[in-house]
Amino acid sequence: MSVATRLQAMQPTDVGVPGPTPWDMARVFRSVRADPLTFLGEVSQRFGDTVSFPVPGAPALLLNDPADVKHVLQTSARSWSKDTVQYAALARVTGPGLLASAEPGWIEHRRLAAPAFHHQRLEAVGDEVRAAARTAIAARLAGTTGAGDVVDVAALTHAIGLDAVGRALFSTDLSDQAHDLLAATSESADLVVRLGRSILPRAEWTPTRTNLRLRAARRRLDAGAAAIIAERRSRNAHAGGTAHHGADLLGLLLDSGMDDGEIRDELVTMVIAGHETVAAALAWTLMLLAEHPAAQQRVRDELHAHPGPVPLVGHRDRLPWTRAAVDEALRLYPPAWAISRRSHRDDELGGRPVPAGTLAIISPWLVHRRPDLWPEPEAFRPERFLDGTTRTGYLPFGQGPRLCIGREFALGEMVVVLAELLRDHRLELPGGRGSWTRPVAEAKVAVHPRGGMPLVLRRTGTP
Numbered sequence: 001m002s003v004a005t006r007l008q009a010m011q012p013t014d015v016g017v018p019g020p021t022p023w024d025m026a027r028v029f030r031s032v033r034a035d036p037l038t039f040l041g042e043v044s045q046r047f048g049d050t051v052s053f054p055v056p057g058a059p060a061l062l063l064n065d066p067a068d069v070k071h072v073l074q075t076s077a078r079s080w081s082k083d084t085v086q087y088a089a090l091a092r093v094t095g096p097g098l099l100a101s102a103e104p105g106w107i108e109h110r111r112l113a114a115p116a117f118h119h120q121r122l123e124a125v126g127d128e129v130r131a132a133a134r135t136a137i138a139a140r141l142a143g144t145t146g147a148g149d150v151v152d153v154a155a156l157t158h159a160i161g162l163d164a165v166g167r168a169l170f171s172t173d174l175s176d177q178a179h180d181l182l183a184a185t186s187e188s189a190d191l192v193v194r195l196g197r198s199i200l201p202r203a204e205w206t207p208t209r210t211n212l213r214l215r216a217a218r219r220r221l222d223a224g225a226a227a228i229i230a231e232r233r234s235r236n237a238h239a240g241g242t243a244h245h246g247a248d249l250l251g252l253l254l255d256s257g258m259d260d261g262e263i264r265d266e267l268v269t270m271v272i273a274g275h276e277t278v279a280a281a282l283a284w285t286l287m288l289l290a291e292h293p294a295a296q297q298r299v300r301d302e303l304h305a306h307p308g309p310v311p312l313v314g315h316r317d318r319l320p321w322t323r324a325a326v327d328e329a330l331r332l333y334p335p336a337w338a339i340s341r342r343s344h345r346d347d348e349l350g351g352r353p354v355p356a357g358t359l360a361i362i363s364p365w366l367v368h369r370r371p372d373l374w375p376e377p378e379a380f381r382p383e384r385f386l387d388g389t390t391r392t393g394y395l396p397f398g399q400g401p402r403l404c405i406g407r408e409f410a411l412g413e414m415v416v417v418l419a420e421l422l423r424d425h426r427l428e429l430p431g432g433r434g435s436w437t438r439p440v441a442e443a444k445v446a447v448h449p450r451g452g453m454p455l456v457l458r459r460t461g462t463p
């Protein structure tokens with residue numbers, strides 16, 4: 001490639017979309033890395049629905065118009081792939097598992113995993129999710145008085161999230177490995193974010209601190225996955241070595257003919273995608289309910305009006321308000337705060353041609369705060385979702401063919417955990433409303449409450 005061609009490739013491509021200048025970006029560089037949510041909010045306020053970032057080569061566009069979002073993720077999904085820095089960084093941990101994989105191999109893996117998320121199967125694992133919630137709640141509350149102890153509900157929901165994935169998808173009790181798996185997934189998630197935001201991407205083999213730490217975290221995840229696979233094979237051998245390893249996700253993967261490396265990638269994908277997101281979403285939901293005692297009481301009233309175990313699937317008819325509270329919490333705090341795609345063909349966005357190679361950044365966090373779609377967008381109002389209809393500009397689980405495979409599982413899990421916790425407990429803000437400050441929403445792999453989520457948990461019936 002000639003110098004002129006190289007220089008040409010370094011120039012941002014102008015597609016006639018406004019956005020910050022390179023100078024603007026240089027000035028805010030540090031704060032963007034520390035707090036991308038605020039930065040994205042500011043640029044969309046300043047430049048509108050489509051914002052262009054001054055990066056070398058093909059355009060990088062932030063898309064906030066639901067029509068553009070639908071175009072990229074759904075209508076024209078075949079022209080846009082996950083060939084992006086975000087997913088390349090994730091693939092350093094998960095390998096080309098279902099979440100990070102770019103087409104075309106993805107569809108076979110999706111078909112293979114799908115039966116583990118079908119309604120029938122999810123109905124069958126409701127007890128496991130309930131058991132995960134009960135065990136973690138009992139462990140966390142052991143030794144507390146029940147009369148108003150401050151509990152970090154984010155740590156609680158992490159423990160539940162991991163255990164629920166283990167029990168429901170791998171029929172495995174992960175409690176022995178929980179500490180190590182939680183530490184390794186959260187370490188990997190932090191490093192993935194760091195790599196995704198690095199201005200100087202280095203080759204995987206260079207001995208940078210991040211690369212070395214990532215390799216160590218990967219080894220721990222590999223060991224965890226290998227132990228889960230070995231345990232299932234040995235269980236199967238003891239049961240007479242039947243041809244089928246079971247109806248859960250791990251059984252499906254083992255029966256599929258995938259090699260152990262591919263199975264490892266899917267297991268690690270599900271552990272990361274399946275517990276970080278649900279844990280964060282639940283922590284924010286509990287905070288919002290603590291801030292809104294009347295909404296919380298309405299959840300409890302619904303639970304008392306319908307005693308008995310809450311089903312994972314089909315809970316909406318019985319507990320419409322509880323489910324609406326979950327939907328509204330996912331609007332305000334969508335754990336997956338950024339979704340990226342790269343076009344591999346020339347395409348059009350809002351009537352404007354965009355070349356192959358264009359990067360599209362979609363932030364559910366921003367789209368969910370559009371005042372034209374969500375009046376008083378910062379207000380927590382579960383009633384927005386009471387009618388149960390699909391809403392334009394609502395995509396906590398993505399949209400189109402790559403919609404979250406764990407959506408029904410996650411929603412069911414969230415409702416079941418709320419039921420287990422709120423039936424007999426009241427959540428309050430430590431120090432009361434006057435002295436309460438929300439934890440900072442930290443955009444990592446999921447949007448987490450920085451420093452945890454300390455809330456008062458009081459057994460109902462105690463003063």
Ligand code: HEM
Nearest residue numbers: 098099273274277278281336396397398402404405406410
């Ligand atoms: C509140 C919880 C969850 C949220 C907010 C969430 C969000 C998302 C989003 C936005 C996507 C699409 C990403 C994209 O298009 O680039 C996605 C995909 C995915 N999610 Fe979830 N997720 C959640 C729970 C789960 C659970 C419980 C699992 C599994 C146990 C899971 C596994 C996956 C997988 C494997 C994909 C990739 C699917 C594909 O590309 O075919 N997620 N998730």
